[in-house]
Amino acid sequence: MSLSSSFGSSQRPGVPPLEVRLLRAGITESVHRVHAVVCDKRGRVLMRAGDPQQLSFMRSALKPFQAQAYVSSGAADLAGADSRSLAIACASHAGTPAHAREAFKILWNADLETDQLQCPPPRTDASPLEHNCSGKHAAFLATCRRMNWALDTYLQPDHPLQQQVFKGVGELLGLPGAELVTARDDCGAPTLQIQLAQMALLFAHLGGSEQPDLERLSRAMLAHPELVAGEGRFDTELMRRGHGLVVSKGGAEGIQCLARMGEGLGVAIKVEDGASRAKHAVTLHLLRQLDWLTALTLEELEDQFLAPGPGLRLEVSGELRFDAMAR
Template sequence: MALPSSLGGGSSTALPPLEVRLKRSGCVESVHRVHAVVCDQRGRILMRAGQANYETFIRSALKPFQALPFLSSGAAAKVDCGDRGIAISCASHAGTPGHAREAFKILWNAELEADQLQCPVPAGASSPLEHNCSGKHAAFLATCKKMAWPTDTYLQGDHPVQQEVNRRVAELLGLPADELIAARDDCGAPTLRLQLAQMALLYAHLGASTQAELEQISRAMLAHPHLVAGEGKFDTELMRRAHGQVLSKGGAEGIQCLSRIGDGLGVAIKVEDGSRRAKQAVALHLLRQLDWLTPSGLEELEEQVLLLNPGVQLEVHGALRD
């Protein structure tokens, strides 16, 4: 699967990936290879490091786009969830009572039960509402209820709600929906295998403020960053310090996506070995290079999320190039 032939110019020249080196007492202990790309809303690759066409699963960074049917069907309006409900539908949250309560509100207003959620019950928890994807699942169910679609099979790839997600994503990418490759994510819902440049293109659309539903989603996430992840979590703390200018959503296995609001620019990051610490270090490195966050904000964020033991440091080598 590739970007449309008219898009993605400049992606054929080989560029080295970024390297994140973990040093202990000045000696290199581990090295992570990282690919990153910046796209505009037209899909043009503006800057990159490594392979822009690197293919991998977008994982939970897909969530803002999985929320599109929730809005377009009228389900979000029907359950009167407001921006908080939209934010939790895009969240990989911490499972706190506050997070669970927002997911429950969607179900309650849609006259659904928590036991209809098909995300797992986390270890040590008592309800699927505490799962980090419960908001997404609640939005799926509310959409099914509004559209009179089956609620017991909502995670199957051929279910109407999942087909609608694929249709909307394919539309944003300029691809036929049947070209998308899906696989089961850890919460049971489908996720998509995409090129890194395609992920960046999706986030360029998310930040462009030219499509009403995407603008509503980005506004909700930025208004309630604490619901998108949680206190001390990277996405939450970054959006707080960006003062409404940068949207952030990560995914498992080294996926991190960013969007510059109003500029129509998207960034996608993939760490080959899936390291969380490496993706966060690279995100901070690129935010500094792109000048998307103030120096003081970057310093505060680094101190809060890159928690390393004494004598241990992370160094990012390389830069985005056009």
């Protein structure tokens, strides 16, 4: 279903963005402006801070929807993929041996070779399996193998694989996939430029129960948060402590998206200057306002992520406001 008609209105009253301040010895050193929005599965903007129409590339927060083709094509089932394989297909991982092994397993089960991955090695002496997107690329290749699509051009926007990804995203947004704006992500795969509320809508679907393929992926991410990012990383630690209630997937340049499992609610966050520290601070601030996690869980995460160094502290001002035009 498409976004509600009120979403596109230019007459909606303004709601100020959130602000994140980096304090050094209690003195403000830097300030970040942040937009955030909450949507339901019908595309209604329920709460917001800043501009829900803010355009941005979704970057790695798109990965669960890129991995959907791996599931919907039957490639995952054909290879006997378990929940660990599905989690690594959605991952922006740390490149540890455990992460590389899971990405390799996808290739092995599809009779593919490591040198067919087109994600660049992170170092001159490294394997492409160590690239943080290797799970996504392995799933891409396994899907192409299943569908008898060309393997050497799988990253091209006009490749049947990428066209299938665009179609799937378009269906969730209620618009033709051909209308989506694409650009090359750092790993070589296409990413999409969409509105912040559209990102929240996608994650509302990810956390809902009406899309079986997406539910398999979200459940896999929650079952294996250590594969989605890595030990000590934000998405992993949030999902590990979230009691199976919150799916978290960040992207570069200040993108963070969340889904509340079983409730069909999605959150999308964009930091104007792209700072990761600001998106993490805002995520915890909003989770407290939304009451999605316990106070103890939030305190633990705040202790870990809101003090980036000795004498430093991140503070967030502002809040989500209910959208007066939602209906």
